[in-house]
Each structure stands twice: as C-alpha cells, then as structure tokens.
Amino acid sequence: MNLLEISSLYKRFGGLEATKNVSFVVKKGEILGILGPNGAGKTTLFNQIAGSFAPTAGKIVFAGLDITGCRAYAVANLGLARTFQIPRPLHGLTVLENVLVPCYSPRTTGLIGGRKHAAACAKEVLRTVSLDEKADLAVEKLTHGELKKLELAKALALKPQLIMLDEPFAGLGVQEVAPIAEAIRLLNSEHGLTVLIIEHKLREFMKLVHRVIALNYGEKIAEGSPREIVDNSLVIEAYLGKGGAALAGIGN
Amino acid sequence: MNRLTLSAKILVGFVVALLLFPLVYDDAYLMSVLVLACIYTVYVAAWDLLSGFTGQENFGFALFIGAGAYIVGFVTKFGGGIAPIWGIPIGGLVAAILGLAIGVPCLRLKGPYLALATLAAAAIADRLVIIFSQYTGGEDGIYGVEFLTGDPVTDYYAALLFMLVSVAVLYGIGRSYIGLLLKAIREDEAAAEAGGVNATLYKVAAFVVSAFFGGMAGAFNAHYLGYVGPDAVLASHISLNIIIMAVVGGTGSIINAALGAFALAVAADYLKNFGEYHLLIYTSLLIIVLLFMPKGVFTTLGTRLAAGSAGKGGKRV
Numbered sequence: 402m403n404l405l406e407i408s409s410l411y412k413r414f415g416g417l418e419a420t421k422n423v424s425f426v427v428k429k430g431e432i433l434g435i436l437g438p439n440g441a442g443k444t445t446l447f448n449q450i451a452g453s454f455a456p457t458a459g460k461i462v463f464a465g466l467d468i469t470g471c472r473a474y475a476v477a478n479l480g481l482a483r484t485f486q487i488p489r490p491l492h493g494l495t496v497l498e499n500v501l502v503p504c505y506s507p508r509t510t511g512l513i514g515g516r517k518h519a520a521a522c523a524k525e526v527l528r529t530v531s532l533d534e535k536a537d538l539a540v541e542k543l544t545h546g547e548l549k550k551l552e553l554a555k556a557l558a559l560k561p562q563l564i565m566l567d568e569p570f571a572g573l574g575v576q577e578v579a580p581i582a583e584a585i586r587l588l589n590s591e592h593g594l595t596v597l598i599i600e601h602k603l604r605e606f607m608k609l610v611h612r613v614i615a616l617n618y619g620e621k622i623a624e625g626s627p628r629e630i631v632d633n634s635l636v637i638e639a640y641l642g643k644g645g646a647a648l649a650g651i652g653n
Numbered sequence: 654m655n656r657l658t659l660s661a662k663i664l665v666g667f668v669v670a671l672l673l674f675p676l677v678y679d680d681a682y683l684m685s686v687l688v689l690a691c692i693y694t695v696y697v698a699a700w701d702l703l704s705g706f707t708g709q710e711n712f713g714f715a716l717f718i719g720a721g722a723y724i725v726g727f728v729t730k731f732g733g734g735i736a737p738i739w740g741i742p743i744g745g746l747v748a749a750i751l752g753l754a755i756g757v758p759c760l761r762l763k764g765p766y767l768a769l770a771t772l773a774a775a776a777i778a779d780r781l782v783i784i785f786s787q788y789t790g791g792e793d794g795i796y797g798v799e800f801l802t803g804d805p806v807t808d809y810y811a812a813l814l815f816m817l818v819s820v821a822v823l824y825g826i827g828r829s830y831i832g833l834l835l836k837a838i839r840e841d842e843a844a845a846e847a848g849g850v851n852a853t854l855y856k857v858a859a860f861v862v863s864a865f866f867g868g869m870a871g872a873f874n875a876h877y878l879g880y881v882g883p884d885a886v887l888a889s890h891i892s893l894n895i896i897i898m899a900v901v902g903g904t905g906s907i908i909n910a911a912l913g914a915f916a917l918a919v920a921a922d923y924l925k926n927f928g929e930y931h932l933l934i935y936t937s938l939l940i941i942v943l944l945f946m947p948k949g950v951f952t953t954l955g956t957r958l959a960a961g962s963a964g965k966g967g968k969r970v
Contacts, residue, residue, distance in 0.1 A: 451847065452846075472846070472851075472853075473843065473846035473847055474846040474847075474848075474849050474850055474851045474852065475851075477847055477848065477849035482847070485844065485847070489841050489843070489844040490844075491836070491837045491840040491841055491844060491845070492840050492841075493836065493840060493905075494833070494836060494837070498833055501830070502833060502834060502837045502845060502848045503850075505830045505833070505834060505850075506848060506849025506850060508849055516830060555844075555847075555848055558848070559848065559849055
C-alpha cells in the first residue's frame, strides 16, 4: 500500500525550478532514501510535503488524503512528522518541555482527556532516543548529537505513520551515528514506522534504506535498490561529473 | 509536595498584608494609589500573556484599555448609564472583539513591524476620539460614569479582588499547556507547527484573551474614576508605561511582570514628592535596573531565592 504519493511536483522560486516534475511513492513500512548533491532540491521537497510552503504544481497524497498546500500543523496532525536538518530546539525550555509541545498536539492527545497523559508520553519518547536522563536540562546544555536526538524525539512524539528525516546524522561522529541509526531501524521493524530519509553519510544510509531515489537539479534521475543506485551512471555523473563517471567505470 | 517555595511564601505574605492593610491604616489617598496600582497590574499581566509569552510585542495596549473604558463611557452618555457589574465584563468583551480584529491582520507581522502597527492602531484611536469629540467628549472625556462603590475601602477591596482573580487566571493560563505552546511559538513558529501546534489559532487567541483582560481593567478604571478620557485610558504613555513595567518586573511568567507593575505604580506615585525631578529619578532607576537585571527584577530575585534556599536552607537572600 502506498502511504505517500507524490505526482509531478513542481516548485518555482522566481526563475529557479527547485523541484521539477518529481513523482514517487513511499510504501507503507519501508525506509525510502533520498540522495542528491547539495542544491538538488531534497529539503525543498520535504518542505512541500510537510506543508512549510505549497508546491507550484503537482499533487501530494498522504494516507489517501490530498494534502497539497495544507498547513504544516495540519499535516503533522495527520501523522506525517518531519525533522529539520539544522536542529531547531525551542530555546528557554527544558528538554522535556520541548517534547511536551508535540505531545499536546491534537493528534497525540486525541479528542478528550489526552492532555493528562502528555508528560508520560514525553518521557516515553525521550526514553526511546535515550535522552530521558537529560529531561530536566535546559536545551542550551545539550551537545549537537543530543540535539539531533531531540529533533527525532519531537517528531516521534506525534506518533507518526511516516517520519521524514532531514540528514539525521549530519555533524555526528561514528559512535553517535550508530545508536541513532539503530533506533530508526528498530522503529521501522518493530513499530512499522515508515521512513523517508535524506542523508549524505552514505555508509550508514545505504545499510539503512530499502529503496533510494536520486535527485539532481530538482529532477528525479534514478530510483532503485541501494546497489542499483550506486551503479547508476547518472547518479555517479551528478556527484563526480562526466569524467568521474568514466573513472568509476574503469574502477569497476 | 505541598510545601511552598520561599518566593511563594513571600508572595502570600504580601497578599495578606494588602488584605489587612486598610484595617490598620485607614488612609484614603494611599488606598487610591493602590487601586490604580491594582489596575495597572492587570494591564501588565494581560500584556504579558500576549507579548511576554508569544513574543508579539504590543506597543499600543492602551487601545484595548480604551476600548473597554469608552464602551462604558458611551453607554453612560447615550444609554443612561451602566452598573459596574455589567460595565466591566462588557468592556472586556468589546476589547476582545477588537483584539480579534487587530490580531488577525497582525499575524504576519513580527518584531518592529508589529510594534509599529500596534502603536499606530492605538494612535489612530486616540486621534479618532479627538476628531469625533461630539460623541467622545474629546480631550475632556465623558463624566458621570457610575462609580464602583463610592466608598474608598470597598473600592480598594474590589480592586484587590479584581487584580487577584485576573492575575490568577492569567497566571494559570501561563502555567498550563497553553503557556508552553505560546512560548514554543515565540521561540520558533515553524518548529512549533511541525510539532502539530496551530500557531495562528494560539496567536490570535492570545491577542483576544489579552485584550479581554485589558478591556475589563479599562472599564474598571472608568468606573473607579467615574470618568473616561484619552489621558486616563488611551494615551500612548500608558502603552509605554505598561511595557516598561513588564520589562522591569520580568516578562514571560505573568507574576513577575505583575509585581513589577504594582511596585512601579506605587514607586512612581511616591516619587512625585521629588517634584520636577521625579521623572529623572524614575528613569534613572529603570536604566540601573535594566543594566544589572536585564531579565527583570522579580525574575532575577525569584531565581536567586530559589538558588539560595536550595543551597543553604533558605537563609541566604
């Protein structure tokens, strides 16, 4: 079953086409990776799906509902959560309070009486990303790695069906990446969470994802299994240029 | 769990002192000063919910105060008068509607732009009152508004009750999940929306609730003075005073801003003894306070009291 369907999405900023005729589907229960050089339009794509801004043309269908142009909070309340590439903690609040905010969303509380469970829900989510011991700290005291975990926790607090992760490993050391990757894998396999992930750390990325789509200059240039993508000449060309493609060919 | 913190104990002591004070010291003038301090406290607490919590800084709060007061004035002038028990809530409602009308178009404005827009809205209202003086009484205002009670001691207790209830309600909102969501919106609106928070709804709601309490306090002021005029409820110096009081007390917690308002309102009156120097002393005090306690006097004191009592059994202050 397709949880998310993107069809012929366009986004123009003045003369720049940040997204050009992009179509793909995310199947329920899979981890789909998005690959592409800087400026390929990956984050712009996330922003359109999450409702930060509306696409110029095209259609986004999530869980059978047309969410094209819906506001960000409405999309979040449907169970489509996202993290930001650069962590965006709410300053002046504690770690727990940061996670409480999505725990008070209509989606998490339900129609009536759910608010009294918010604190328990927030603590539970913090345990999932092993930040529970830092719950009462001010967010300013967290390391970059912990802020990345907090981003993940804020998204998970929405009890999402689909989570969009924008470079969850960026700026992290090898030891920090492994537990987060493991947490994502576990959420996917144990809890059936569908994941859409952008990442440049290819070693972890390729181990994590089931399928990959590659973008370049706002266009989808390839789609397939991690193996197929690595061998795809258009993808190699996007990263290394035409000569690079020839070199890679020699290497093989 | 039930034991009060040191600052809470001091606060309770302060309220008890305010309640008992007329019994031991029956001074009508001092009571009138305290009544105005109570009214200002409600203005500032209401301002803090909008501006301290959501960061939508309102530089024209007197607009809401004036709306509440002038509706009472109009009903007095054209409808033959209104009892305070009706005038105060109606003043609040009219201001709340105005809050909605101002809050929605101001949604996209931030920082200095919002400040200028709210400042302009209040200035326009101030001019309209002068232009349509045949209805509003112009600079002279409207006299003959029904008095609160007419008795200084009863007035005092009414004002105290009004302040305590208003501040308690606003404080309750600030401490609840709503306060948390408002702060989240202040810090990062897009991140809050990504967390499923309908930022538009909460921002407009903060405008409306803030205006409601401002309007009630304005109507209360009209009934207390028996008079409505631009200088009492609409002038820009009132809006600026509210911001000064809130910032000196400490924004974003209701209670600290409210204490700042009460303290400064009383201090400003006391400083009048210094004659023409009173403004100089007042502003110098403000500058010194902001230099050494930029987060506000009562925010800083509260933090120090908490740290002191945690460290040395509450002895050090």
